[in-house]
Structures are given as C-alpha cells and as structure tokens.
Amino acid sequence: MKSKNVNLKTGYVFILLNCFLIMLSSCCKNEKFVTHRISNISLSLPQSFVVKKELAEDSQVFSINARNKRVGYIYYGDYKPFEEDSFFITDDKELYEKYKNRELKAYFSKNTERDSKNGIFNVNYYYYDTINKCRAQIMMPKKANKGLIGIHFDSVDIYKNKMAIIVNDLSEENKELFLKIFKTIKINSAQH
Structure with a gap:
C-alpha cells in the first residue's frame, strides 16, 4: 500500500511541477x-x-x-x-600541445582552412x-x-x-x- 501512495504523491508532484513550469515559461509571452x-x-x-x-x-x-x-x-x-579570435586552429601537433591549455586556445584539425571558414570551433x-x-x-x-x-x-x-x-x-x-x-x-x- 505504501508504494501506491508514494507513486501517487510522486505523480501529483510531477503534475504540479509541470503546471508551474508552464506558467513560468508563459510569463513573458503574455507580458x-x-x-x-x-x-x-x-x-x-x-x-x-x-x-x-x-x-x-x-x-x-x-x-x-x-x-x-x-x-x-x-x-x-x-x-x-x-x-571570435581568441583561438587558433593548427595541424601542427607540437604547436597544438604547446598552446592547448593556455589563455589563447588551440584546436587541432586536419583541415584547418575548412574548419576555420565554417566556424567549427x-x-x-x-x-x-x-x-x-x-x-x-x-x-x-x-x-x-x-x-x-x-x-x-x-x-x-x-x-x-x-x-x-x-x-x-x-x-x-x-x-x-x-x-x-x-x-x-x-x-x-x-x-x-
């Protein structure tokens, strides 16, 4: 019997939480x-x-x-x-290892030109x-x-x-x- 009550209470809490979230998300829509x-x-x-x-x-x-x-x-x-210019893309593994954890971020890519043009990083x-x-x-x-x-x-x-x-x-x-x-x-x- 306890398990049914727990499931029922959980269900009510879930419904109330969903109602609250719906009201919260619509607050600015009607404002x-x-x-x-x-x-x-x-x-x-x-x-x-x-x-x-x-x-x-x-x-x-x-x-x-x-x-x-x-x-x-x-x-x-x-x-x-x-x-965005606080990083660089390189295909040089040594350069990547040197800079990857610094303020100027480095990304390793086998196709630097394409990845740079497409804004991959x-x-x-x-x-x-x-x-x-x-x-x-x-x-x-x-x-x-x-x-x-x-x-x-x-x-x-x-x-x-x-x-x-x-x-x-x-x-x-x-x-x-x-x-x-x-x-x-x-x-x-x-x-x-």
Missing part, C-alpha cells in the same frame, strides 16, 4: 512590452525589464535588468562587430538578418551554457555610430525572447 529609446533607436522590451544608463567613456552603455538580475547590455557608439553561431530594412549581425550560442546572444548594427546614423545588444543570460526563454525583441528594433531613418 506587456514597452518601447525604449536610445538616441535614434527604439526597441520594445517586456514591461518587467529595466534599462539603466551606465557610466562609459567613449560610447553610451545601458544595462538590461530583469528580476533584479543583469541579463545584458546595450551599446551605442563605437563597438566592433562580433567575432566558434562558441556562437553568426548570421545576418534584415531588421526593419537595416542589416544586422545576429549572434546565438551553440550550446546552452556557453556563448552569448546578440545583435549588432554596423551604422545607425550619419556619424556611423554602431549599436549592439549583448545578452549573457542564456536560458531558452531568453533566446526566444531576445530574437523577438531584436525584431522590434527601429532606426530613425531621418538620422540614418
């Missing part, structure tokens, strides 16, 4: 979005997100905060496009998309716990300022959410 403006850029974020101006010297930096946690940043000004995926008639570079992590979510515009005004959003909270919910947020970005064409 109202609010438009934020930074210079000639506007974007919509969930109402629960707070955008706060941070101290910066050569560009404008804003933190994106959700539930008392910093999830990312918005950069406006001089910001480099996304790229990159932490993120990169692609271009058109967001409200402007070309943007999108960055998405390859693995759930490593990399960044981001968008980069190479020129957003007549002064060739750049704009980037970098998100380091890599939950599946945030990946979906920020891809939606990226689609809301509008660049004022009068200044572009």
Whole structure:
C-alpha cells in the first residue's frame, strides 16, 4: 500500500511541477512590452525589464535588468562587430600541445582552412538578418551554457555610430525572447 501512495504523491508532484513550469515559461509571452529609446533607436522590451544608463567613456552603455538580475547590455557608439579570435586552429601537433591549455586556445584539425571558414570551433553561431530594412549581425550560442546572444548594427546614423545588444543570460526563454525583441528594433531613418 505504501508504494501506491508514494507513486501517487510522486505523480501529483510531477503534475504540479509541470503546471508551474508552464506558467513560468508563459510569463513573458503574455507580458506587456514597452518601447525604449536610445538616441535614434527604439526597441520594445517586456514591461518587467529595466534599462539603466551606465557610466562609459567613449560610447553610451545601458544595462538590461530583469528580476533584479543583469541579463545584458546595450551599446551605442563605437563597438566592433562580433567575432571570435581568441583561438587558433593548427595541424601542427607540437604547436597544438604547446598552446592547448593556455589563455589563447588551440584546436587541432586536419583541415584547418575548412574548419576555420565554417566556424567549427566558434562558441556562437553568426548570421545576418534584415531588421526593419537595416542589416544586422545576429549572434546565438551553440550550446546552452556557453556563448552569448546578440545583435549588432554596423551604422545607425550619419556619424556611423554602431549599436549592439549583448545578452549573457542564456536560458531558452531568453533566446526566444531576445530574437523577438531584436525584431522590434527601429532606426530613425531621418538620422540614418
């Protein structure tokens, strides 16, 4: 009889946990979005997100905060496009052994040129998309716990300022959410 009660209790806990997870995952889907403006850029974020101006010297930096946690940043000004260059690929075993555990990571490959061109050892995926008639570079992590979510515009005004959003909270919910947020970005064409 005890085993039936334990199975029944386990079943109830499982059902309650699933209901809680469904409610949690749908919280941002039903949340109202609010438009934020930074210079000639506007974007919509969930109402629960707070955008706060941070101290910066050569560009404008804003933190994106959700539930008392910093999830990312918005950069406006001089910001480099996304790229991964803190590693090298080699077909030389001695060179690989010398550098594989250092700050500059080494990867061994029998076809260095192909693997380099295809970004085999990159932490993120990169692609271009058109967001409200402007070309943007999108960055998405390859693995759930490593990399960044981001968008980069190479020129957003007549002064060739750049704009980037970098998100380091890599939950599946945030990946979906920020891809939606990226689609809301509008660049004022009068200044572009």
